[in-house]
Every structure is written in structure tokens, then in C-alpha cells.
Amino acid sequence: MPGTELNIGGGSAFSREVARLLAQRGLSWRKLADLVDYTPSWLSKVKNGAPPSAELAQRCDEVLEASGRLIALAQAKPERPAHLPAVTAFFTGRERQLRQLDEALTTPLWSGASRIVAIDGSPGAGKTTLALRWAHDNAARFSGGQLYVNLRGYSYDGPPVRAGDALEEFLVALGMPASEIPSAAESRARLYRSLLSGSRVLVVLDNAAHLDQVEPLLPGTGECAVIVTSRSHLLGLGVLTGARRVTVGPMSEEESFAMLSTVAGAEHARSEPEALRALAQQCAHLPLALRIAAERVVTGLDQHVSELVAQMRTGGLDLLDLDERTAVRTVFSWSYRALPAESARMFRLLGLHPGRSVSTAAAAALTGTSEAHAQRLIGALVSAHLVETAGRDTYHVHDLLQRYARELTTAVDAQAERTEAVRGLVTWYLRMAMAAAARIAPYRTVAHAVTLPAQASGEMPFADVHTAYQWCESELRNFAPVARLALDHGLGDLAWKLPLALYDYFVVRKPWAVLMSADEIALRAARATGRTREAGWVQAQLALAHLFLRDYPRSRDLYEHALDIALRTEDEHGEAWAAYGLACVACETAEYDRARTHAERAFALFEHLGERDGQAAALATLGEVQSRTGDHDTALETIKSALRLCEQLHNDHGRGRKLVKIAEIHRSRGKPREALRYLGLSLDVRRELQDYWGEADVHLRSGDILDELLQYQDACDEWHAALILYESLDDPRAADAAARIATAHCGERRTHAPSTP
Numbered sequence: 001m002p003g004t005e006l007n008i009g010g011g012s013a014f015s016r017e018v019a020r021l022l023a024q025r026g027l028s029w030r031k032l033a034d035l036v037d038y039t040p041s042w043l044s045k046v047k048n049g050a051p052p053s054a055e056l057a058q059r060c061d062e063v064l065e066a067s068g069r070l071i072a073l074a075q076a077k078p079e080r081p082a083h084l085p086a087v088t089a090f091f092t093g094r095e096r097q098l099r100q101l102d103e104a105l106t107t108p109l110w111s112g113a114s115r116i117v118a119i120d121g122s123p124g125a126g127k128t129t130l131a132l133r134w135a136h137d138n139a140a141r142f143s144g145g146q147l148y149v150n151l152r153g154y155s156y157d158g159p160p161v162r163a164g165d166a167l168e169e170f171l172v173a174l175g176m177p178a179s180e181i182p183s184a185a186e187s188r189a190r191l192y193r194s195l196l197s198g199s200r201v202l203v204v205l206d207n208a209a210h211l212d213q214v215e216p217l218l219p220g221t222g223e224c225a226v227i228v229t230s231r232s233h234l235l236g237l238g239v240l241t242g243a244r245r246v247t248v249g250p251m252s253e254e255e256s257f258a259m260l261s262t263v264a265g266a267e268h269a270r271s272e273p274e275a276l277r278a279l280a281q282q283c284a285h286l287p288l289a290l291r292i293a294a295e296r297v298v299t300g301l302d303q304h305v306s307e308l309v310a311q312m313r314t315g316g317l318d319l320l321d322l323d324e325r326t327a328v329r330t331v332f333s334w335s336y337r338a339l340p341a342e343s344a345r346m347f348r349l350l351g352l353h354p355g356r357s358v359s360t361a362a363a364a365a366l367t368g369t370s371e372a373h374a375q376r377l378i379g380a381l382v383s384a385h386l387v388e389t390a391g392r393d394t395y396h397v398h399d400l401l402q403r404y405a406r407e408l409t410t411a412v413d414a415q416a417e418r419t420e421a422v423r424g425l426v427t428w429y430l431r432m433a434m435a436a437a438a439r440i441a442p443y444r445t446v447a448h449a450v451t452l453p454a455q456a457s458g459e460m461p462f463a464d465v466h467t468a469y470q471w472c473e474s475e476l477r478n479f480a481p482v483a484r485l486a487l488d489h490g491l492g493d494l495a496w497k498l499p500l501a502l503y504d505y506f507v508v509r510k511p512w513a514v515l516m517s518a519d520e521i522a523l524r525a526a527r528a529t530g531r532t533r534e535a536g537w538v539q540a541q542l543a544l545a546h547l548f549l550r551d552y553p554r555s556r557d558l559y560e561h562a563l564d565i566a567l568r569t570e571d572e573h574g575e576a577w578a579a580y581g582l583a584c585v586a587c588e589t590a591e592y593d594r595a596r597t598h599a600e601r602a603f604a605l606f607e608h609l610g611e612r613d614g615q616a617a618a619l620a621t622l623g624e625v626q627s628r629t630g631d632h633d634t635a636l637e638t639i640k641s642a643l644r645l646c647e648q649l650h651n652d653h654g655r656g657r658k659l660v661k662i663a664e665i666h667r668s669r670g671k672p673r674e675a676l677r678y679l680g681l682s683l684d685v686r687r688e689l690q691d692y693w694g695e696a697d698v699h700l701r702s703g704d705i706l707d708e709l710l711q712y713q714d715a716c717d718e719w720h721a722a723l724i725l726y727e728s729l730d731d732p733r734a735a736d737a738a739a740r741i742a743t744a745h746c747g748e749r750r751t752h753a754p755s756t757p
Helices: 013-025 029-036 040-047 054-063 069-075 095-106 127-137 163-173 185-196 211-217 235-241 253-264 266-271 273-282 287-298 305-313 329-337 341-350 360-367 371-383 399-412 415-440 465-488 492-501 503-509 512-528 532-548 552-568 572-588 592-609 612-628 632-649 652-668 672-689 692-708 712-729 734-743 746-752
Strands: 115-121 146-150 202-208 225-230 244-248 357-359 388-391 394-396
Touching: 013 029, 013 040, 013 069, 013 185, 029 040, 029 054, 054 069, 069 185, 095 115, 095 127, 095 225, 095 244, 115 127, 115 235, 127 202, 127 225, 127 244, 146 163, 163 185, 163 211, 185 211, 202 211, 211 235, 211 712, 235 712, 253 273, 253 287, 273 287, 273 305, 287 305, 341 360, 341 371, 341 399, 357 360, 357 465, 360 371, 360 394, 360 415, 371 394, 415 465, 415 492, 415 503, 465 492, 465 503, 465 512, 492 503, 492 512, 492 532, 503 512, 503 532, 503 652, 512 532, 532 552, 532 572, 552 572, 572 592, 572 612, 592 612, 612 632, 612 652, 632 652, 652 672, 652 692, 672 692, 692 712, 692 734, 712 734, 712 746
Parallel strands: 115 225, 115 244, 146 202, 202 225
Antiparallel strands: 357 394, 388 394
16 A cells, blocks of 8 residues: 555654654644644554555645655555575685675664675676675565665676666665656655665665765665675765775685585596696686686586696686676687678678777778668677677677687688778778767867868768767777777878877866877877877877876976977977966976966967967966966956857867866955855856866865855765766876865764755
8 A cells, every 4th residue: 555664664654754854844743733734643643654645645745845755655655675686506705705794784883874885896706796695695684675786887788877767776666656756866866765764675786887876876774784886996985974895806715716616516626626726726716707617617618627727828718708608619600600691791890899899880880881781780690699789789799709700800801801991990980089079179270180081071970069979988998999900900090090089078078098098009100100290299188188197297298298399390289289288287386487488388379370279278377377376366357368268169168167267266365155156157067068077176176165164064065076076087186085075074074964865
């Protein structure tokens, strides 16, 4: 019945939420009876678990201003979810980690706190297996049931699960009618916490990438327990909730031997104990690899363990990358031989693609066919289980299958055909990158030599800036490998063009590790092809990454090399941007006279070239120098001039940065409220652009100002938001946010004065 008690605990989820709202407002149940015009005796029944009528639920929701939450709770049907997947039958060892989980999940850090533990470790270390083993062993402790979701944070076959989508699954599992689930993720989170209030539920959040995936899924009650698994440390989770940590690494030698013996059988353990130990070493003592190796022995593919060890030592079969569901190479060959000729060629050439996933369009470019025809050919590969569907028009080839395909194309296809296939693929990436740049930064006026081959022209593939960003994000992991592929096949002119074409995407989203990997390849390619001027551009792009990563000596060195090249090649554009970069470095290292000189030089060059985007950038840096040296009035006018240029160019990324600089000037002039207003304007711009680094920057600065205004809780909230974003970007400023949180004792403040859900 709607409104009945979901789990063991006082009253129902509805009555518990009413009680919380009453306590929050200093009201009694008797006073509520007067306000909703019901008798106290009737409300007493509801308080003790009786289902409220729809009319009563609506009246309570209105009086207590619950925004529909009480109405939704009254309509929920009692459910006891049991979501846990099965755990492997061959679980062995990990006794120490299981004891750590026992301690972390049975003893909260403080009264009322949720019991939360984060399990982290490398791929294949057995994080999920450990979590599920403990969860199954302790399921009886949780009378409200178990919730499980794979957040797919590090999955190659699809995007990570959004917290809002996971909340929808959980709410349905807890008995909420799908039609009553709110659309906003924040509203779903509040409803989820209300449903779990007073219940004993175990929540397993598997394969999380970032804290922002996890935080909305955390119950607000001390009766629940949460296990989070992730390859990353999720540092902010401990700061935010006091979560304990269990790190899972390789197994010990004895644990490895025990697992191999369990799976492969006692006979092998007795007859080949040393070979089993050697096999464990070859598998790096990782549970996934150990299990696969043992199962290979069990299936009889190797008569003796020593044979398998010898094979691994000579590099014959890379078991560490072998998925449990994947057959051995001979099985691959059976599937391959059954393919029609064109599909077989598609499979072979897919081995050349260096990424984890490949789109239909990329496969078409690789094979020189239309997208429609490529789709049909890939369909045959999917049917043969040689390719997996990873999303809409996107496919995944398992590492071992990709290696097998690469071996086949080397053996079957001529070198000239492979080179032409690579040329088609890289040209497609270049065309898409340049089209994305045209959407992301239409104001860019620099006339450089990144041009498309004649055959690569065509219609604009992106309808707007958001679809351009989406393509860049979906292909991010492929950019550096594709540039390397071009260089390895003697296509140096394509290899240096691709990273440079992606400049504006890199600047907004700041995936610095990818940028640096791609640019190192581009630099080698430019030098190999005698493109001295272009090598200078690549160095300037690398310098920018090192600047944001706070490696100022390396950044200065690269900018100086870029400036020297620009002067030698009479490249005024290159000279202007190198001078601007040197001004930025000098400003960050408090060398203000040098920064002023470089900024003025850059502005004069940009003005001469008629490049207004560059003028805005140089003016902003000059204004920052003026502000840091105490000339705030002049600085304000200078940066406002830069802002006007950005507005004229519709350069929203530049506009967001200039608004922050204006905010800092107002802060320096003792006008914190005005500073916060400009930071709010910048945050709106950054959010619209999905400029996550920019959002983090605004949150960090806002927290600092609020802290100065003695608004400590608001400051902590801003710093937490900055920490989550910086961690997701692997930016060193995450340490700045964490230090502020620790110094301000934000965790303690949240403990004693939790915010209202």
C-alpha cells in the first residue's frame, strides 16, 4: 500500500520526512494537525506508519513547503531491493581487506554519519569482486535490502552513468512510481535520501570515475552503508564524508598461488608448484590475469603450466589484456575465416585504428567506403563477435582482437594500401577537428598553415558548438594515438596538423595530458618534415599546458624557444603569441616589469596584425600586471577594454576569463560583493560553455571571498565544488581547494551543522 513502511525503522518514509521537516521548523505534530485541519489522533496513526491519504499528503506538503517530496513519498510502494550481482566462485585471499571493510562499515566515524568506504586500486586488482564478496557475506545486516549500480567510470564501451540516471533506477527499486520521479537530479537526490531515512540499506557504487558521480547517491542516514569502487583515489570523498579507504593492489605470492590452485585444480598444484608460482609472477599477481591463466590450463589449451609460462615469457599471448569472455587466437581465426571478403578487409584495417573505440565514420574513412556501406560491413563483424557495439555508431574492438587484426593486415595487405588507409583515417580526424574549431572559436583570425587536403572538403559536420564539443570529448583518447599513427606511416604533415587544429578545444576543456602527448608527437613530426615555423607553434602550445600545470620554468623555456623560432622565420603571429605567453609566465612568477614589457610587445604586434582576439588577451594580462602592482583603477579600465573586445568577437571563453579578472580587481579594492557579482557572471558563462576548469576557478575564488566575509559554510561549499571539478580534470589546483577545506575544518562544520537536503 502507498505510504507503508519501506524498511524496519520508526514510522514510514513519509512520516520520517514529516518529522524531520517539523523539527527543522520547530513545530509539533499537534501543531501540524491544526495547520492541515486533521485530528491529532489521525496524525498519530500516520506518525506510526499508517498510510496518509492523497489529500493529507498534499496538505502536509503545502504546509511544510516540501516541494512535492511528501506527495511522492506517500505514493511510494514498499520494496526491498536485492540488486547485488553474483560474485565469482573462486574468491580467495584478501583477508586483511575484508577486515578493513568490516571495521569501516560497522563503526561510523561519528553519531549519525553514514558508513562509507572507498575501494580503490589498479585495473584487474579485484575491487568489484572484493566489494561484492563483503556485500553478499553481510547482506543479512541490511534489512532494507541492497542497491547496486555500475557507474561505468572507466568503461570503454559507453559513457559513465550520470548520477541522475542512477538515482532514477534506485528510486524505482525503492518503490517509487516512475511517473512520479522528478526530472531534476537534485530533486531526485532529495527524494532518494528521504526514502532511505531510517532504513538499513547497503549501497554499492561500482566503478566510479569522479566524486560528482558519487555524492548525489550517498544516503543521508547513519543506518545505511555505502561501498564505492574506483580506479582513482576520490580524495574529495574522504574530505566530504569521512569515508574510510581500502586500497587493493596485487595479491601476495601465497594468495596468488592459492587462487591458481583453486581454479586450475589441486593436481597442478601438486605436480607443478614452481610453475604455478612462476605463472603468478607473469600475471603480476593480478586476480583477473590469474583467473584467465588458470582457466586456460583448465580448458586444456596448455597441457602443462610450464608451457604457458614459457609462452608468456616469449610474448606469444598477452594474457594480462585478455578479457575473461574472450577466446584464444585460434577461435578468432575461425570467426575471421567465415567473413565475406569486404568484411574481412574491414576487420583487418580496423587493427590499424589505435584507439579503444571507432565510429562508423572513422571506419568508413579508414577503408575508403561510404558510411552506409561501412555500417553494413561492421554489422557482419558484430554478428561474428569480432567487434562489440559501444554506443550509437560507435564500436569497440577488444585489445587482443585488435592485436590479431593488426597481425592480419600486416600479413595480408600491402604496405601502400595500409598507408593509404591511415591517410584516409587521419585526414578525416583533421577535417573533423578543424570543423570543431570553427564552431568553438569562430573568432580565431590567425592565418596558419593548418589546411585540409583537397579531398577532405565537405559540409560542416557539426550543427552547433555543443555537438562540436561532444565529438571532441568522444574522440579525446584517440587524438594522440592517431597523430602517432600518422607519423609512424610517414605522414608527418598530417601528424603535426591534428594537434594544432585542436588548440581551441584544448584551451577550453584543458585535457593537458592528452595535449602534451599529442604535441610531443606533433613536434617530432614538424621537425622531421622541416616545418620550423610550425614547430614553434607546437612549442607555444606545449608551453601553455605547462603554464596551467604551474611548471613555470618549463613553460618559459618553451615560450622562449617559440619566440626565437618566430623571429628567425619572420612569423609575426608566432612572435605575438610567444610574447603573450612569456607575459603570462612572468605575471605568475611576480616578475611584473618583465610581464609588462612582454604584454605591451604582444599588444602592439596584435594591433599591427589586426588580430582583436590577441589584443584582448594581451590587454587582460597587462591589466592583471597593473592590478598586482597597485594601479587598480587603470587595471579596471584595461580589462574592461579587453572584455569589450571579447564581446564584439562573441568570444565567450575569453569573456568568462576577463570577468574573473575584473572580479579580482574589485576584491583588491575592498569591494567583495561586487567581486562576487562578477564571479557569478563568469560562472554563468563557464557553465554554458561547459568550461569545467573555469567553473572550478570561479568556485575557488568565490570561496575565498566568502571566507573573508565570515560566511564559512558557504565558503566550504564553494571549495568543495572546486575540489570536485579540479579532481575530475587532474589539475594541481585540487590541492589548493583541499588545503582550504582542511584548514577551515569544513568537514567538522558540516558534521555539526549539516545543510538541508
